[in-house]
Amino acid sequence: MNLTYVIPDIHGRFDLLSAALHRIHDHAAGNAGTLVMLGDYVDKGPDSSKVIARLRRAMPEGWIFIPLRGNHDAMMAAGLRDPAKMMHWLERGGDAVLQSYGGDPSAVPAGDVAWLEALPLMHVDAHRVYVHAGLDPGVAIDAQLETTLLWKRYPQGDAAGFEGRHVVHGHNSFAQGPELYQGRTNLDTRAWRTGRLVTGVFDDALPGGPVDFIVVQPPAQVL
Numbered sequence: 011m012n013l014t015y016v017i018p019d020i021h022g023r024f025d026l027l028s029a030a031l032h033r034i035h036d037h038a039a040g041n042a043g044t045l046v047m048l049g050d051y052v053d054k055g056p057d058s059s060k061v062i063a064r065l066r067r068a069m070p071e072g073w074i075f076i077p078l079r080g081n082h083d084a085m086m087a088a089g090l091r092d093p094a095k096m097m098h099w100l101e102r103g104g105d106a107v108l109q110s111y112g113g114d115p116s117a118v119p120a121g122d123v124a125w126l127e128a129l130p131l132m133h134v135d136a137h138r139v140y141v142h143a144g145l146d147p148g149v150a151i152d153a154q155l156e157t158t159l160l161w162k163r164y165p166q167g168d169a170a171g172f173e174g175r176h177v178v179h180g181h182n183s184f185a186q187g188p189e190l191y192q193g194r195t196n197l198d199t200r201a202w203r204t205g206r207l208v209t210g211v212f213d214d215a216l217p218g219g220p221v222d223f224i225v226v227q228p229p230a231q232v233l
Contacts, residue, residue: 011213013041014044015034015038015209015210015211016197018050018199018201018207019080019202020207021055021082021202022054022055022061023202023205024055026201027061030224033209034224037211042072042073044075045074045075046133048142048198050081050082050083050142050180051080051083052083052103053082053106054103054203056106065077076140078130080142080181084126085102086107096115131156132145137212137214137217138175143160143161144177144179144181146162160181164179164194170194171193175217176217177193178197181196181198182196184196184199187199188208195219204227205227206226207225208226209224
């Protein structure tokens, strides 16, 4: 059985990312698979610099690693490239990113910015499309606008997939998620704030939604 593991929006929570990667390793039980990241590695949480450093490292041998770009990743790159866009980014969580690098925009390595800019916007396999935000159902897959892929919000209850494929996305945070529909799965549980990160597990041979979940969350409080 070939599995694809999908981690949604991290937003600077290195602790959750690290825990999820360990749990995925245990779940895979020595078998290599595919790991897709849905973007938004930065902003809001405390450790964006550590998240990027971890994702830029090599994954275990045999694994296919596909980190996608999210809208916050794009805002970070734009803000650091263009001073006119800096404030727009800082007001949406970028201040936490600068703190993680020591407080000075010039301390952000050029390689980190270039890495974010080079990330793909979607991944397609036999049964699914993986994307940060969503797709326009009226547009061919190779003609989708970047703004749609990074910023789309699906209407509540929209169960449609895309051209026969199941859509797997994040971006639209729902703390009680994941949201599961016939044609799409939204994995974003606002983990940077709730501390609850849900990784979706998909069987590459089967169409449709996840076959399992890996949940990282804070331990229950003892009263």
